[in-house]
Amino acid sequence: MARAPLLQLTDISLTFGGNPVFDNLSLTVQQGDRVALVGRNGSGKSTLMKVMAGLVEPDRGQVVLNAGAHTGYMEQDPDLSGYETLGDFASADLPEAEAYRVEMAAEGLKFDPDRPVSTASGGERRRAALARLLAQAPELMLLDEPTNHLDIEAIGWLEDHLNQTRAAYVIISHDRAFLRRLTRATLWIDRGEVRRQERGFEHFEEWREATWTAEDDARHKLDRKIKAEARWAVEGISARRKRNQGRVRALQALRAERASQIRRQGTAALALESGAQSGKRVIEAKGVTKTFGERAILKPFDLLVNRGDRVAFVGPNGVGKTTLIKLLTGEIAPDDGQIKLGTNLEVAVFDQARAALNPDQSLWDSLTGDPDMRVSGRADQVMVRGQPRHVVGYLKDFLFDEGQARAPVRSLSGGEKARLLLARLMARPSNLLVMDEPTNDLDVETLDLLQDLLGEYDGTVLLVSHDRDFIDRVADTTVAMEGDGRATVYAGGWSDYRDQRGDVARTETAAPPQAAKDVAKPSAPAKAAKPGLSFTEKHRLDELPSVIERLEAEIAKLSQFLSDPDLYQTAPAKFQKATDALTERQAALSAAEEEWLALEEKAAG
Numbered sequence: 177m178a179r180a181p182l183l184q185l186t187d188i189s190l191t192f193g194g195n196p197v198f199d200n201l202s203l204t205v206q207q208g209d210r211v212a213l214v215g216r217n218g219s220g221k222s223t224l225m226k227v228m229a230g231l232v233e234p235d236r237g238q239v240v241l242n243a244g245a246h247t248g249y250m251e252q253d254p255d256l257s258g259y260e261t262l263g264d265f266a267s268a269d270l271p272e273a274e275a276y277r278v279e280m281a282a283e284g285l286k287f288d289p290d291r292p293v294s295t296a297s298g299g300e301r302r303r304a305a306l307a308r309l310l311a312q313a314p315e316l317m318l319l320d321e322p323t324n325h326l327d328i329e330a331i332g333w334l335e336d337h338l339n340q341t342r343a344a345y346v347i348i349s350h351d352r353a354f355l356r357r358l359t360r361a362t363l364w365i366d367r368g369e370v371r372r373q374e375r376g377f378e379h380f381e382e383w384r385e386a387t388w389t390a391e392d393d394a395r396h397k398l399d400r401k402i403k404a405e406a407r408w409a410v411e412g413i414s415a416r417r418k419r420n421q422g423r424v425r426a427l428q429a430l431r432a433e434r435a436s437q438i439r440r441q442g443t444a445a446l447a448l449e450s451g452a453q454s455g456k457r458v459i460e461a462k463g464v465t466k467t468f469g470e471r472a473i474l475k476p477f478d479l480l481v482n483r484g485d486r487v488a489f490v491g492p493n494g495v496g497k498t499t500l501i502k503l504l505t506g507e508i509a510p511d512d513g514q515i516k517l518g519t520n521l522e523v524a525v526f527d528q529a530r531a532a533l534n535p536d537q538s539l540w541d542s543l544t545g546d547p548d549m550r551v552s553g554r555a556d557q558v559m560v561r562g563q564p565r566h567v568v569g570y571l572k573d574f575l576f577d578e579g580q581a582r583a584p585v586r587s588l589s590g591g592e593k594a595r596l597l598l599a600r601l602m603a604r605p606s607n608l609l610v611m612d613e614p615t616n617d618l619d620v621e622t623l624d625l626l627q628d629l630l631g632e633y634d635g636t637v638l639l640v641s642h643d644r645d646f647i648d649r650v651a652d653t654t655v656a657m658e659g660d661g662r663a664t665v666y667a668g669g670w671s672d673y674r675d676q677r678g679d680v681a682r683t684e685t686a687a688p689p690q691a692a693k694d695v696a697k698p699s700a701p702a703k704a705a706k707p708g709l710s711f712t713e714k715h716r717l718d719e720l721p722s723v724i725e726r727l728e729a730e731i732a733k734l735s736q737f738l739s740d741p742d743l744y745q746t747a748p749a750k751f752q753k754a755t756d757a758l759t760e761r762q763a764a765l766s767a768a769e770e771e772w773l774a775l776e777e778k779a780a781g
Contacts, residue, residue: 215365217591248314263289273750299325472661491657590617
């Protein structure tokens, strides 16, 4: 059965500063669509989403929204001016009877609705914008990097919410695990052209490589044909000049076709150079503790980091991951315990707050003003791993063009700022690399390159990230910070940590303490515990407890709202909406509990 279109773009053309962004673009978003919007940084993903949201007027073409449909848009930098608190912004234009939706979203996304806008961080503002969109429940949701500044628990909550919604949505995200789980179709922006595939992001890289291979084959054939025709033109045209002018014109047309082809954007020329080799033991922490006031950040904690280790730190926002990194690198002192740093350490830091970048400086000054990169007496050169380089040439390695060199840092996109910070970081040798949320805003191709680079790096890496896929690809040790000062060390990446923690949780309820310790060893893989379940079923069984917990919380809030004895008389419409919502969630809870029981029985069998 054909689905009704929610949004249609027909023959859209758009230019910025004389440069074409899109030309004759047409696409349709239908009811129930779950679409990943992908492309290189600067390819126009956010611009296209703003066209879809009606916030950017195209130069030519039509944008038609289905009558009665409502589109909600979450931008990367929401404007909260005019609102006193985050809750005021999130609940704006929302009927009073549905204000509970903001509270539910705030609980899942972990922000305080009463926080004044004036003191809210950029991450809190983005979470409020996301809560506003989810609470409005539009028929079409347009989400631009919704997982930025969310911790893994909040990302899981958002995944569950989007997995259950009936609304259509289009998502821009660097989080591959998020896109793989949620999307069923992919829109790919490549050199101004938008292609669509009716398969989710999981199949994107395979599709992209097949497309590029076919394109390269076609270009190679065209080059060979041009070469053959050009040889004929030189060797044979003098004898047949009048009879073969058509063939000469055909050769000119071939050359024009070849010249008009837009070459693919290259990848950034990322490179890391290890400094002098550090000692074998890079960091040794024994009994380390840290508190701020009444709050315990870290209870007695032990960790040994050897040369070449890749250690990931995971946990909810605000739990103290960055503080632990600063403790381990000697930036701050512990309250108790001992931290020994190895010899010959050369530390390079990628800061998630981009504090090393001055938004009012130009890209040129951002590099030449760095004392570690300055070349004495030369204002147009920077020192890159011991060799002088021209500023513009080095910027081009990171995909900046000459026209951007004198532009202010504030004009850059999130991905471009991340690349500029990488340019500063990678200019100097190091043997201990500290990367705090390096994946935010980077496109898939740059993430692939960064992953390969870290794999080949001779030094040691400390990584803070909420990108589960990136952690799996890079880390060989994971430190999980779970609140109340608890930090546990696990072998492997994110998936290994989840499997090991799952084994411990199941064993603790069924075995005495010593048996639990034995089963929790890495030698007992999680797959053996559930031989009757497929990978998808096992994943569903793991996530159902959080789904059930969320539904129970929503039911409790709705029940409290309906407990007002005067509600039916004073606001019958609100009473009916809340009653319908309560009935829907009770049915969903019953279905989730039955599904959980069925999967548990299958696993036990």
